[in-house]
Amino acid sequence: MSSTRLLSPLINRNSNNGYNSLRRLGLCFGLEKQRIENFRFLCSSASAMTEASTKAEALSFETLNPNIKVMEYAVRGPLVIRAGEIEKELEKGVKKPFKEVIRANIGDCHAMGQKPITFIRQMLALVAYPELLHDSRFPEDVKQRVRTVLEGCKGGSVGSYTDSPGIEVIRRHVAEYIQRRDGHPSNWEDIVLGSGASDAIKNVIKLLICHIDCKEPGVMIPIPQYPLYSATLAEFGIRQIGYYLDESKNWGLDINELQRAVDDARKKCHPRAIVVINPGNPTGQVLTRQNIEDIIKFAYNEQLFMLADEVYQHNVYAKGSAFFSFKKVMMEMGEPYNKMELASFMSSSKGYMGECGLRGGYVEVVNMNPMVKAMYLKAISAMLCPTVLGQIVMDAVVNPPREDEPSYELYMKEKSAVLDSLKLRAEMVVKTFNTFEGYSCNPVQGAMYAFPQVKLPPGAIRAAAKADQSPDVFYAFELLENTGICIVPGSGFGQREGTFHFRTTILPQPEKLKEMLEKFQAFHQKFINKYKN
Known part of the structure; x- marks a missing residue:
């Protein structure tokens, strides 16, 4: 769709206020003034002939949800x-x-141009067309995993709804993956599968929409940040609290800057959570363990819910850099930090998998209040269930071939x-x-x-x-x-x-x-x- 066709419906043919709203929107998007003037002319000309017979719109640009107007996704x-x-x-x-x-x-x-991982695509082929389970071209370890997953699907079909938090056996596999990664227990009932990490992130942030002491909620996000966060906060009417990463120190995270940001924010809103993206998007930095410990201490002192965006945990390249999950560090810090509230996110879109379009992801919620968790599960039930093929991809990621299995060599x-x-x-x-x-x-x-x-x-x-x-x-x-x-x-x-x-x-x-x-x-x-x- 052309830019003209995309934006022209937003111009109210009878209202300068509508035009000015569009102009501000267009300039914010980086569109030059002349193109916006052209849009207005075209729409005004087209609408003049039918103005008399047009009924008042039930949904106009003026009556549109204002949060949608200001939301951007760069x-x-x-x-x-x-x-x-x-x-x-x-x-x-x-x-x-x-x-x-x-x-x-x-x-x-x-x-x-990245080629799909054979193991993942073989699993997808078999779950979508189980007749291939009798095909000798597919390795036995793939078939066994597919049988296990299909047993968890109602009617033995990926075309059926699953439980809202996802297929139980896959949630159990995610918990086992986290336990192997961190060396600390993970409860499968704390795992919620989603249609990509983005879906899981939005469902958790949604829980924070509550005015406290007549102050609007605020969430701390890094600057630069992945635009999902600024877009989601705008959509939900939550104040964005930006904290700057230090470019001169390879986009490091300075605790003094966190303190400045939260102190300034408390004058205007009630800070409720902090988002940390590690490894970083768009900056590509990897946090040190000490930096993570300092962030956890800060969040504890400021009573903030932690959201750890860890979808790039497989993507670490630089010599001397290593990925440490927030949960692992938090648990190893001991009391009182191991009792803090944390949501950690993972996706099948990134890493070595790159299965963006299949939309698989998960969140592990740690130390969430039981009553809050019940409401959280109730809220996600309204969406029925995450995409089932995305759940299958997530299972392939967290339950890959083992060294003694036939798929292992090619997979590695x-x-x-x-x-x-x-x-x-x-x-x-x-x-x-x-x-x-x-x-x-x-x-x-x-x-x-x-x-x-x-x-x-x-x-x-x-x-x-x-x-x-x-x-x-x-x-x-x-x-x-x-x-x-x-x-x-x-x-x-x-x-x-x-x-x-x-x-x-x-x-x-x-x-x-x-x-x-x-x-x-x-x-x-x-x-x-x-x-x-």
């Missing part, structure tokens, strides 16, 4: 819409200075190949960006992204202001139109005032990534020369 914003338009133009033979769009805006592994070969390649690409991206004029890029210790800072020349700042765009948005649109490379401006994730960043994935396969970086470098040099004065 990784699927206007740049991505424009990228889709460009792809359609290329298909029609429109001449461009490039042959394809490279979507480096989102962590969609398979879309960027494919898993290692993905992670080893991601490590090389992480190093390639950082090394290359640090050769660009005006660029600085911290090491990608983990996850799937780089978040370099770029110093833009004065001419670019002026050109962006003239176009009513943030300078990083202006830069990203210029990059897309001239090279076909789609990235996400740093303003979509949050950044310190006066600095400009963008997020790019490291997911293009090595040869494609090399090509992308060469195009990027050539564009950047031309951009600097064009706008240097």
Whole structure:
């Protein structure tokens, strides 16, 4: 759908207030003033002929939920819409200075050429078509797992509803996985499966919507952050409490900054929880164990619920870096910290699996008040159940082939190949960006992204202001139109005032990534020369 078709219905043909609301929305999305004026003209012209016969709208832009108006999700914003338009133009033979769009805006592994893990896809094939259980081409360990899962499905079919928290045997496998990972017990009844980690995250944050002492709730999130959090908080009417990561210390988390953020927030709202993303998205940092201990102590002192986004726990590349789960550290700190409330999230979309579209994920809720937990389970029951194929993928992740099983050798070969390649690409991206004029890029210790800072020349700042765009948005649109490379401006994730960043994935396969970086470098040099004065 074109940008015009997407936004034009939002313009109220009879109301300047409606137009001004749209204009503010459009500018926030980085759309230039002239395009918004064009949208208004087109809609006004089209509606003039039918104005007399049009009834009052039951749902208009003025009466729309105001939280939806302010909600943004940067990784699927206007740049991505424009990228889709460009792809359609290329298909029609429109001449461009490039042959394809490279979507480096989102962590969609398979879309960027990553091959599925055979073990996972074999399980999916068998659960979807159980007749294949009699096919000798499938290993026996895969068949046994599928039989176990199908026994947990009503009617022996993945087409049936499951329990709202998910299939019991898979929840038990998740608990066993966590216990192996951390060396501490995990109760399967504390595991709730979801349609991706995003679904699980939103269901937990929803529990925090409550005014206390006439103050609105607030949730602490890192800046830069994954836009799911800012979008969800806006949607739910919860105040965002941003705490800045320290770019000069490889995006480290400073406890003094946490204290500043929460102290400032208490003047306006009631802080209820803190979100920590480890490994980091979009920044790619991996927290040290000491840093995690300090965060836990801070959360204890401030009486905050902890949300640990740990979906990249398999993606750690840098020498000396290691993943420690919040639960493991919390339990090993002993009293009183091991009694704290924690929700830890995992997904099958990332890691070495990359099964984004199948939407598998889980949350482990630790030390949740029993009455709250009962209400939480009641709330998720309204959604019936998470996608069953997503649950199956999660089972394959937490219950992989063992060393004595026939699928083990191929599974380990494919898993290692993905992670080893991601490590090389992480190093390639950082090394290359640090050769660009005006660029600085911290090491990608983990996850799937780089978040370099770029110093833009004065001419670019002026050109962006003239176009009513943030300078990083202006830069990203210029990059897309001239090279076909789609990235996400740093303003979509949050950044310190006066600095400009963008997020790019490291997911293009090595040869494609090399090509992308060469195009990027050539564009950047031309951009600097064009706008240097």
